[in-house]
Amino acid sequence: MPSSWRLQSKTWLPKGFEMSTTKDKYKKVAYYPGCALEGTGHAYNRSTKAVGKKLGLDLVEVENWNCCGAMEVKNIDPKIQTYLSSRVMSTAANEMDMDVVMAPCNGCYHNLKKAEYDLANDDESVAVVDKLSQKAGHKTYESGQVETIHALDWIKDTIGEEGLKARVKNSLEGIKVANYYGCMYTRPRHIFPEKDQGPGSESTSKPHFMDDLLAAAGAENVDFPLKTACCGGAHTLSDSDTSTKLVLNILKAAKMSGADVIATECPTCHSGLEMHQIRAEKVFGEKVEMKILYFTQLLGMALGLKPRKVGVHENVSDSIQFLKEKGLA
Amino acid sequence: MRPLAELEAIFDAPMQDGDVQASARNLLAASEEVLEHWITAHGHEPTNDTREGFRLLALHRQGTTGDPSFNACRETCREIAYYFNLITMQPENSDITDRLYMMGMVSRHLYLFISGKLQVAELGEFCCSSRPIRSKPGHDSTTHKEA
Numbered sequence: 001m002p003s004s005w006r007l008q009s010k011t012w013l014p015k016g017f018e019m020s021t022t023k024d025k026y027k028k029v030a031y032y033p034g035c036a037l038e039g040t041g042h043a044y045n046r047s048t049k050a051v052g053k054k055l056g057l058d059l060v061e062v063e064n065w066n067c068c069g070a071m072e073v074k075n076i077d078p079k080i081q082t083y084l085s086s087r088v089m090s091t092a093a094n095e096m097d098m099d100v101v102m103a104p105c106n107g108c109y110h111n112l113k114k115a116e117y118d119l120a121n122d123d124e125s126v127a128v129v130d131k132l133s134q135k136a137g138h139k140t141y142e143s144g145q146v147e148t149i150h151a152l153d154w155i156k157d158t159i160g161e162e163g164l165k166a167r168v169k170n171s172l173e174g175i176k177v178a179n180y181y182g183c184m185y186t187r188p189r190h191i192f193p194e195k196d197q198g199p200g201s202e203s204t205s206k207p208h209f210m211d212d213l214l215a216a217a218g219a220e221n222v223d224f225p226l227k228t229a230c231c232g233g234a235h236t237l238s239d240s241d242t243s244t245k246l247v248l249n250i251l252k253a254a255k256m257s258g259a260d261v262i263a264t265e266c267p268t269c270h271s272g273l274e275m276h277q278i279r280a281e282k283v284f285g286e287k288v289e290m291k292i293l294y295f296t297q298l299l300g301m302a303l304g305l306k307p308r309k310v311g312v313h314e315n316v317s318d319s320i321q322f323l324k325e326k327g328l329a
Numbered sequence: 330m331r332p333l334a335e336l337e338a339i340f341d342a343p344m345q346d347g348d349v350q351a352s353a354r355n356l357l358a359a360s361e362e363v364l365e366h367w368i369t370a371h372g373h374e375p376t377n378d379t380r381e382g383f384r385l386l387a388l389h390r391q392g393t394t395g396d397p398s399f400n401a402c403r404e405t406c407r408e409i410a411y412y413f414n415l416i417t418m419q420p421e422n423s424d425i426t427d428r429l430y431m432m433g434m435v436s437r438h439l440y441l442f443i444s445g446k447l448q449v450a451e452l453g454e455f456c457c458s459s460r461p462i463r464s465k466p467g468h469d470s471t472t473h474k475e476a
Binding site (some may be wrong): 092129131182187188205206228229230242243244246249253256257 | 445
């Protein structure tokens with residue numbers, strides 16, 4: 001890794017990247033659902049697609065996409081993860097002629113951003129990716145060919161709060177939401193050059209895009225101090241009890257904040273909050289009844305979609321009665 | 330530095346003798362001790378410096394050195410400092426007891442995160458800014474066959 005790596009980290013922007021105020025190019029994006037959205041996070045996949053359709057945004061799924069390298073590969077060999085993520089971006093850029101990749105999963109989003117950073121700043125990563133791309137028989141991804149965004153950026157920058165307000169059919173009024181962003185949406189800060197750029201940009205220390213969108217749909221956001229705290233997701237297999245205790249603490253803090261619902265934007269966090277809520281009762285005898293919904297599910301219902309259309313029935317926590325009481329089901 | 334189990338009991342029941350201010354100070358001190366455990370376990374002497382008026386934030390900074398995944402509890406530490414300020418600077422606020430209990434929950438999260446990391450450190454890092462298991466000089470990512 002070059003010695004200038006750290007010096008570059010605060011001011012780094014990928015080649016060809018421009019800070020822009022008009023994000024019309026986000027209206028048609030290469031959609032990278034990732035593995036989780038085909039499994040435990042299927043409701044997130046369903047609701048993201050449904051919301052996109054309702055808002056007139058175009059999602060074109062990345063052809064023959066592969067795993068981003070997730071945490072497992074990254075922890076064994078980070079350059080293999082860089083290659084795997086680069087292949088997804090290469091496919092979007094070189095085979096689909098797209099310049100924006102939208103990844104709703106925090107893990108995928110984080111990994112593609114990390115790969116982008118590595119390829120702009122680390123010659124060794126560039127060499128490994130080039131060699132493996134040639135072995136695999138596809139064009140090598142070059143830093144700056146695509147811009148990777150999250151589903152929150154996608155809706156916030158194309159439709160925005162005012163656009164959402166104008167489209168709301170069933171206000172989320174009366175629903176108190178604790179917005180939970182998890183750890184990978186903002187960390188580490190240096191791989192997200194577009195964040196912390198002042199008004200209008202996302203903050204890595206106090207993220208607010210989900211708060212902004214749900215408030216525009218009528219929800220009341222509560223003051224929730226653990227919005228970026230660790231949910232123990234990656235420890236689920238190696239140390240389940242710690243994961244359960246971390247989740248239990250998040251659930252209790254949300255309850256104490258006055259929240260009816262925790263809104264999520266990451267399939268790992270979402271399934272962790274749901275499954276460990278059940279485990280907490282079984283293992284520790286502590287019952288906290290908290291509804292967990294993806295932000296896309298809440299937005300979809302605000303836009304007039306039925307709960308089934310946004311996959312509420314696929315969630316583990318049962319929100320239907322609550323949604324009926326709020327006039328959303 | 331009190332044992333971790335003793336600190337956990339403080340986070341579980343943060344109110345002491347009905348004195349909110351003293352309880353907040355005790356929570357802050359206990360949170361600092363949790364960070365001291367992490368730093369000591371890594372062979373360093375915990376700092377007595379402060380950052381932005383808090384030793385807690387200086388300790389977090391020290392704990393992060395050489396271990397970027399530790400940044401995952403940065404905002405948690407800052408929230409503890411925020412709630413401490415709320416409690417000590419607005420002692421007449423009607424929500425002060427709720428604020429103390431919330432500070433207790435945030436402190437407890439710090440405790441769970443760090444004690445969890447201490448337990449599984451030997452498994453490698455599985456975190457948002459993780460340190461790779463294979464980072465030895467000379468390793469070739471394009472040729473190895475096994476994990």
